[in-house]
Amino acid sequence: MLLLGEGTVITRDARCPIIKHGGVIIEGSVIAEVGDFETLQQRYPEAEHLDAHGGVIHPGLINVHHHIYSALARGLSFDNYAPKNFLEILEGQWFRIDQGLRNQETKASAVATYLACIQAGVTTIFDHHASYGEIADSLSVIAKEAKRFGVRSCLCYEVSDRNGRAAMEKAVAENLRFGKEANKDPDHLAAMMGLHASFTLSDTTLDYVVNKNSDQLGYHIHVAEDIADLEDSQKKYGLRTVERLYQKGILGDKTLAGHCIHIDDDEVKRLAETNTMVVFNPESNMGNAVGAPDVLKLYYSSVLLGLGTDGYTSDMFESYKAANCLVKHQSQDPNAGWGEVPEMLFNQNRKIAQRHFDLSLGILKPGAAADVIVIDYEPPTPMDETNINGHLLFGVNGSDVVTTISDGVVRMKDRKLQGMNKKDLLAEVRMTADAFWKRLKSQSEEII
Structure with missing residues (x-):
């Protein structure tokens, strides 16, 4: 006691x-x-x-949208990389990184992220993972570190068409495999079916995913983060992004939709009527110059709206500050956000977590x-x-x-990590990152 x-x-x-x-x-x-x-x-x-x-x-704080796989990108730069829009950011950096990640780098990313979580008081996260350099067992690699550091984790693997049919099927299989693993330890682990975004998911792929998902895992997906996602859906399918996902059976009370920036009133209603959860990621939205969601409209339309970081940080107080400012800026109302943003962080994040963990968090x-x-x-x-x-x-x-x-376990006491050596952990992460950077930079631009 x-x-x-x-x-x-x-x-x-x-x-x-x-x-x-x-x-x-x-x-x-x-x-x-x-x-x-x-x-x-x-x-x-x-x-x-x-x-x-x-x-x-x-x-303990809860982060409902994180990207562990981004941890080794801090300080990394590529020659001749000057993105002009969101798609160029994805293709020139993030897709290049996740295509190179193997389980060794995934482990190092998890160590760095979970250490940062403990130091910032975050004890539960929802993570959206991609490592197309090595898909199999990657979620178990993360889960092992989650348990070691004591951070409850709802994990998923990002399904996408961008690496071909075989890789897509392996990604689906990894989600389903891990779902069974998570069921064995429901107090500490949970699973979702990760989906990248509508513009990298064909109808054939979405049908395949839904048919395979007999365990009925909730979906964790980026939705209308950039205008390109909306434009792609309208051009190819004649539907706005949220409506397309609804017709494909992706929305629902166990599904978490990240961003939801470029959506209209009907899509907000669709999210609300399907009880789909939405997560706001203020720093990422500003940093990627994709715009910002209408947080107040979502909030007052009875959408369960939480706060995440999208891998930008593990500091939820930092995200709180950014969200407070961005809501005011977006609405041009200095009175906006005072009550809504802390409600999202401290109460609605808890409600989101309790849809996947049968615990009072x-x-x-x-x-x-x-x-x-x-x-x-x-x-x-x-x-x-x-x-x-x-x-x-x-x-x-x-x-x-x-x-x-x-x-109930003390993970950090008076800023000192308990049972692990921070300096040794970070030294190993740096060594892995250094080798990873060298390998990425030596590879051909054709991997993009």
């Missing part, structure tokens, strides 16, 4: 949002009690004390999963239940997380 405290406990439970001078009792992998620290000390004298140093105690209350973080933050102004999110928005970054607990 573990007593975490004393600190300001932000529970994300509407019945008791904040407990000053509070603590959390963890028994095994679940939370046993949340309350006044001194009272908990007296009630559980045998509990081991983990000092929160007066910081903010908060539920993202909340500190008895019976919930013991995923808890401590943030080194001392407010310079009064903090109470009415302004918690304002303090986190303007006062906290992922680097302020000092302690991360997941599944």
Whole structure:
């Protein structure tokens, strides 16, 4: 039994949002009690004390759209690469990287990403993976690292036509194989059927995927991220992107649609009526210059809308800040986003996660999963239940997380990784990345 405290406990439970001078009792992998620290000390004298140093105690964060495979791209550049649009970004960089990734590089990418998650207080992620250099067992390679670092992970492999029929079928098979593996450990792993985007998926392929998906895995797919996706769907099929996916049986309450930027009112209604989940990725949208979704329209159309990072970062506080600004900028309304964005991050991400994990996540209350973080933050102004999110928005970054607990296990304590050596881990990742970069740069441009 573990007593975490004393600190300001932000529970994300509407019945008791904040407990000053509070603590959390963890028994095994679940939370046993949340309350006044001194009272908990007296009630559980045998509990081991983990000092929160007066910081903010908060539920572990959830990222509902990540790309582990992008981790080795940091600092990488290609000669004569100057993309002018999103398709050139994909073809000149990301497709080139994922076509070269083998399981060795996938492992290194997972190590780098999960380390970053733990350091930023992220204890659950939904990842969308691609490694066409080696497809088989790639999701198991990631899952092994997910368990080692203690980050709950809903994984999928990206199905696409861009590498030919055989590779497409192998990608589908990898999703189905991993789905069976994830079912053996439902508290820590979940599976979806990964799909790249409408413009890289023919009708023949979508029919094949749906027919093979007898296990009825939910779909994780990029939707109308760039205008090219919409234009492709209209030109080839006479349908807008969301409607095409609907007619092919892709939408539904277990499906996660990334981005949804270039969609119209009818498509928003279709997403809502099918109970399809949508994820907003603000930094990626800005960085790729693809536009931004109408977040307020989606939100107020009863679409379950969450917040992700699309591989840009593992820091959800960073994504929170970017989302707050982009919603205001997009709507030209300085009052927009104050309530909607934190609702997406702290409540709707939790609801998305609970469609794939049969656990109470993202909340500190008895019976919930013991995923808890401590943030080194001392407010310079009064903090109470009415302004918690304002303090986190303007006062906290992922680097302020000092302690991360997941599944009741301390993964990082006072910024020190537990049971693993950070320096050694990163040295191995760098060595793998260096060899990978050299191999990529030596290969012909024809691999694009």
